[in-house]
Amino acid sequence: xxxxxxxxxxxxxxxxxxxxxxxxxxxxxxxxxxxxxxxxxxxxxxxxxxxxxxxxxxxxxxxxxxxxxxxxxxxxxxxxxxxxxxxxxxxxxxxxxxxxxxxxxxxxxxxxxxxxxxxxxxxxxxxxxxxxxx
Numbered sequence: 001x002x003x004x005x006x007x008x009x010x011x012x013x014x015x016x017x018x019x020x021x022x023x024x025x026x027x028x029x030x031x032x033x034x035x036x037x038x039x040x041x042x043x044x045x046x047x048x049x050x051x052x053x054x055x056x057x058x059x060x061x062x063x064x065x066x067x068x069x070x071x072x073x074x075x076x077x078x079x080x081x082x083x084x085x086x087x088x089x090x091x092x093x094x095x096x097x098x099x100x101x102x103x104x105x106x107x108x109x110x111x112x113x114x115x116x117x118x119x120x121x122x123x124x125x126x127x128x129x130x131x132x133x134x
Contacts, residue, residue, distance in 0.1 A: 050098050051122075053097075054119060054122060058091055059094075060126070062081070062092065063100075063114065065080055067120050067123065072111065073111050074089055074112070101115050
């Protein structure tokens with residue numbers, strides 16, 4: 001696997017692979033629950049938007065950080081990710097826009113938390129597939 005570039009961007013081939021894995025794990029989870037339903041195209045469109053946003057290694061790590069801590073400030077998250085604060089804020093805002101995260105402002109500090117538990121479910125599928133415990 002190629003090393004990440006200096007600016008921590010994920011190359012397009014790697015991003016496609018991550019999107020495939022996210023889709024695969026979601027399908028595996030649903031299959032393991034033996035759920036059969038007739039999902040509307042509207043619902044599937046909304047879910048696919050959420051999956052595309054989540055299909056990024058830094059965003060998955062944000063979910064892991066917030067799962068462990070319950071909530072965290074932008075400063076705390078960007079320190080753990082080792083990304084510039086501006087890049088971290090963009091990831092967080094993108095995730096918030098699709099409903100994965102919620103935020104609360106306290107003075108100048110903005111704290112984020114997970115708003116959609118499906119993000120934790122997908123992270124759990126990744127852990128299960130690779131034998132990693134939380």
